[in-house]
Amino acid sequence: MPQSTDILTLAAQAAQNREKSALVTVIDCSGSTPRKPGARMLVYKDGRIAGSIGGGVVEHKIVSFANKVIEQNYAEMLTYKLTAELAMCCGGQMTFFVEPIMTKPTLLVMGCGHVGKALIECATPLGFEIYAIDDLEENVKAERIPQAQHIINSYEHSALHEIPFGQDTYIVIATREHRLDQELLEFSLQHEHAFIGCIGSQRKASMQIQRLQGKGFAKEAVDKICCPVGLDIAAQTPEEIAVAICAQMIQIRNQALKS
Numbered sequence: 001m002p003q004s005t006d007i008l009t010l011a012a013q014a015a016q017n018r019e020k021s022a023l024v025t026v027i028d029c030s031g032s033t034p035r036k037p038g039a040r041m042l043v044y045k046d047g048r049i050a051g052s053i054g055g056g057v058v059e060h061k062i063v064s065f066a067n068k069v070i071e072q073n074y075a076e077m078l079t080y081k082l083t084a085e086l087a088m089c090c091g092g093q094m095t096f097f098v099e100p101i102m103t104k105p106t107l108l109v110m111g112c113g114h115v116g117k118a119l120i121e122c123a124t125p126l127g128f129e130i131y132a133i134d135d136l137e138e139n140v141k142a143e144r145i146p147q148a149q150h151i152i153n154s155y156e157h158s159a160l161h162e163i164p165f166g167q168d169t170y171i172v173i174a175t176r177e178h179r180l181d182q183e184l185l186e187f188s189l190q191h192e193h194a195f196i197g198c199i200g201s202q203r204k205a206s207m208q209i210q211r212l213q214g215k216g217f218a219k220e221a222v223d224k225i226c227c228p229v230g231l232d233i234a235a236q237t238p239e240e241i242a243v244a245i246c247a248q249m250i251q252i253r254n255q256a257l258k259s
Contacts, residue, residue, distance in 0.1 A: 006050075006051075007023070007040040007041065007042050007050060007051045008023075008040070010042050010050050011023050011042055011101050014042065014044070014101050015101050015102065015103050018103045018164055018166070019044060019045070019101075019103075020044070020045035020070050020100075020101070020103075021042055021043060021044045021045060021070065021100075021101045022042070022043045022066040022067075022069045022070050022098055022099060022100050022101060023040060023041075023042055023043075023098070023099050023101060024040065024041040024042070024043060024053055024062055024066055024096055024097075024098050025038070025039070025040050025096065025097045025098075025099075026038065026039040026040075026053055026054075026094060026095070026096060027077070027095050027096065027097045028079075028094070028095035029092060029093065029094050029095070030092055030093045031082075031090070031091050031092025031093060032090045032091045032092045033054065033082065033090055033092040033093070033094050034053075034054030034055060034056070034058070034090060035052070035053050035054045035094075039051075039052070039053050039054070040053070041053045041059070041062070042101075043062075043063050043066035043067065043070075045067065045070050049063060053094075053096065054094070056088060057086045057087070057088055058080055058082060058086055058088060058094065061080065061086065062078070062096055062098070065078055065096075065098060066098050069098045069099070069100050070100055072100075073100050073102075074100065075097065075098060075099035075100065076098055077095060077096065077097050077098070078095070078096050078098065079093065079094070079095040079096075080093065080094055080096075081093050082094065103168065104127055104128060104129040105127065105128055105129070105168040105169070105170060105194070105253065106128065106129045106130075106131065106163070106164060106165075106166070106168060106169045106170065107123055107128035107129065107130045107131065107170045107171075107172070107249075108131045108133060108163060108169065108170070108171045108172070108188075109123075109130065109131065109132050109133060109148075109172055109174070110133045110134075110155070110171065110172065110173045110174065110175060110184050110188075111133070111134060111139075111172075111173060111174035111175035111176065111180075111181075111199075112132050112133070112134040112136075112139040112140055112144075112145060113134075113139060113174065113175075113176060114238040115174045115199060115238045115241050115242065116132070116134070116139070116172075116174050117139075117144065117145055117238070118238040118239045118241065118242035119172060119174070119241075119242040119245055119246070120132060120145050120147050120148055121145075121147060121242070122239070122242040122243055122245075122246045123242075123246055123249070124147040126246060126249075126250065128170065129149055129150075130147060130148045130149055130150070131148065131149070131150040131151075131152060131163060132145050132148035132150070132151045132152070133151075133152045133154075133155065133160070134152075134153065134155075134175075135153065135154050135155045136176075137153055140152075140153050155175075155180060155183070155184060157187055160187065165191035165192050165193060166192050166193075167192055167193075167194055168194055169191070169192065169193045169194060169195075170193070170194055170195040170196075170249050170252075170253075171188050171193055171195065171196040171197070172196075172197050172198075172199075172229060172245055173185055173188070173196075173197070173198040173199065173229075174198070174199040174229075178200075178204065181198055181199070181200070181208075182208060182211060185198055185208060185212070185225070186212065186215065186217075189212070189217055189221055189222075189225075194252060194253070194256065195226070195248075195249055195252045195253075196224065196225055196226065197225070197226035197227065197229025197230070197245065197248065198225065198226070198227040198228075198229055199227075199228065199229060199241075200227050200228055200229075201228060202228065204227065204228075205225075205227035205228065208225070208227060209222055209225075226248060229244075229245050229248065230244030230245040230247070230248050231244045231247045231248045231251070232244075233247070
């Protein structure tokens with residue numbers, strides 16, 4: 001059985017690998033219990049566990065509770081009286097702290113011209129794992145955007161499939177062409193995401209909606225597209241536009257944490 005220090009290493013690896021999981025720690029015990037304070041267990045969303053907090057009914061209950069914590073994405077404490085509540089013969093009481101393993105939200109910057117570059121710089125201190133995506137090599141040179149953790153020098157779908165789309169993926173489309181924007185928007189809508197925005201005018205937004213509806217995209221998905229992307233702060237320069245976009249992403253992210 002892995003030791004507590006090993007469990008913490010596995011938790012760090014889960015965060016790095018973007019594996020949804022929860023760390024369970026025994027924080028208090030009284031009477032006869034199968035494990036003592038400090039015992040840890042890691043519960044993965046796919047059903048795997050590492051370590052143990054005691055086995056039997058209590059562990060089964062905690063695994064189920066951990067899955068709830070993974071879904072809600074905030075920590076909780078839980079106490080069980082082993083005999084009275086779980087019909088275990090131990091007779092003691094255990095308190096657990098169950099915390100989700102937080103992974104960085106992903107930001108996909110599709111188009112790394114003036115606005116894309118400014119967005120990458122503005123979003124860097126906000127905790128995003130940033131992917132810089134552009135088919136123009138001069139736009140994605142590492143020395144030009146050193147803040148980006150990942151660089152993809154292509155808009156081809158085969159290159160974009162390596163991206164870890166998910167419920168914490170934020171997408172901003174800001175390429176040099178309306179045609180590219182439309183293609184990337186259609187591609188992105190077919191993947192799970194938390195936020196999707198596109199640079200453009202209200203007229204461009206109306207045209208995008210018509211095209212998407214004509215191709216059978218669901219109304220609820222289309223309605224969530226932010227175009228023009230960014231909060232309305234009368235932004236003019238690439239740097240101001242980047243601030244407006246980051247503010248909107250923060251708003252969406254924090255609203256999700258409250259829900």
